Amino acid sequence: MKFATRVVHAGLEPDPTYRSVIPAIHQTSTFAQPRVGEFVEDYDYARSANPTRAALETALGELEGGLGTSFSSGMAATHALITAVCSAGDHVVLPADLYGGTFRLVDKVLTRFGITYAMVDQTDLDALAAAVTDTTRLIWVETPTNPLLNVVDVAGVIERSGSAFVAVDNTFATPVNQRPLELGADAAVHSVTKYLGGHSDTVGGAVVVRDPEVHERVRFVQNSVGAVPGPFDCFLVHRGLRTLHLRMAAHAASAEAVVAFLREADGVSEVRWPGFSGMVSFRHPDAIGIAERTKLFTLAESLGGVESLVEVPQAMTHASVEGSDAAVPADLVRLSCGIEAPEDLVADLRDALAVA
Numbered sequence: 391m392k393f394a395t396r397v398v399h400a401g402l403e404p405d406p407t408y409r410s411v412i413p414a415i416h417q418t419s420t421f422a423q424p425r426v427g428e429f430v431e432d433y434d435y436a437r438s439a440n441p442t443r444a445a446l447e448t449a450l451g452e453l454e455g456g457l458g459t460s461f462s463s464g465m466a467a468t469h470a471l472i473t474a475v476c477s478a479g480d481h482v483v484l485p486a487d488l489y490g491g492t493f494r495l496v497d498k499v500l501t502r503f504g505i506t507y508a509m510v511d512q513t514d515l516d517a518l519a520a521a522v523t524d525t526t527r528l529i530w531v532e533t534p535t536n537p538l539l540n541v542v543d544v545a546g547v548i549e550r551s552g553s554a555f556v557a558v559d560n561t562f563a564t565p566v567n568q569r570p571l572e573l574g575a576d577a578a579v580h581s582v583t584k585y586l587g588g589h590s591d592t593v594g595g596a597v598v599v600r601d602p603e604v605h606e607r608v609r610f611v612q613n614s615v616g617a618v619p620g621p622f623d624c625f626l627v628h629r630g631l632r633t634l635h636l637r638m639a640a641h642a643a644s645a646e647a648v649v650a651f652l653r654e655a656d657g658v659s660e661v662r663w664p665g666f667s668g669m670v671s672f673r674h675p676d677a678i679g680i681a682e683r684t685k686l687f688t689l690a691e692s693l694g695g696v697e698s699l700v701e702v703p704q705a706m707t708h709a710s711v712e713g714s715d716a717a718v719p720a721d722l723v724r725l726s727c728g729i730e731a732p733e734d735l736v737a738d739l740r741d742a743l744a745v746a
């Protein structure tokens with residue numbers, strides 16, 4: 391079936407008790423056992439498993455083409471995958487342009503547990519091949535990258551990965567535009583806070599892997615660390631997922647109009663848009679002034695919701711990479727184009743730029 395059909399139905403079976411079309415939100419911490427060790431499926435305690443979460447995990451797995459596990463944030467998902475795959479002494483290849491929190495996790499937390507890393511511009515596949523060593527256990531790909539929106543050739547990375555595990559942060563592309571497992575990657579990771587949830591009303595994360603044995607390890611970390619999403623958050627993400635294909639088309643239409651305007655606007659340089667999704671970045675000497683003057687584009691971190699957001703990465707989302715190889719320019723503005731009327735978004739930017 392086509393993606394649009396799968397996304398509407400993914401993970402949804404009528405409730406077994408009352409046949410409600412949308413399954414219940416199982417807002418519970420535990421499950422009654424008629425006898426010791428007797429319970430339905432694997433539902434004994436809600437950190438280990440919860441039916442609302444299981445429905446979302448099934449949906450995420452269906453859409454990315456693998457086995458899904460949900461987390462309480464994108465960072466919890468990233469942490470779970472890296473710790474499920476890597477051990478002390480392992481080497482990780484990171485992109486030189488990536489979400490600041492991912493860099494911080496590896497650089498400030500995981501290196502204390504014996505993980506080493508190198509950063510490389512992954513659009514340069516020769517440089518990537520040179521960065522892979524005998525101890526490289528994981529190649530972490532982010533594409534399009536946050537915030538510079540570089541697109542990495544996932545299949546090209548896989549060809550040069552040797553025996554390393556390849557994980558792709560698919561947050562910006564979403565499975566509408568890119569399905570890493572179909573391209574040969576071992577895992578897709580998401581901040582479902584963004585496009586998958588799509589309404590800026592919850593924080594969450596997901597890991598989808600191909601190999602059942604890796605899936606078991608990810609689930610083991612999920613249960614051991616316990617960074618699980620609550621049932622209501624799972625419900626919200628699952629509800630958001632059902633319009634993902636429509637929203638992504640509208641985000642792209644907004645971005646296309648915004649990019650056409652910015653490419654002609656005075657003082658604006660290096661307008662970047664991968665040609666899909668709603669993420670746009672550009673440089674302007676008055677980056678902070680523009681971000682503070684827009685009215686429809688709310689000045690806020692995050693992205694991927696139906697409403698438009700603007701931010702200055704160097705001062706906001708990417709403050710943690712300042713001084714590292716992943717540092718971003720101070721005059722960079724990042725837009726998350728929402729699904730409002732594109733002409734209203736352009737008018738808002740025109741007004742904000744007019745004063746600059």
Ligand SMILES: Cc1ncc(COP(=O)(O)O)c(C=O)c1O
Binds near residue numbers: 463466489595
């Ligand atoms: C590409 C990318 N990956 C991961 C994350 C982390 O996700 P979360 O904020 O849900 O922990 C973010 C957050 O902005 C992101 O942009």
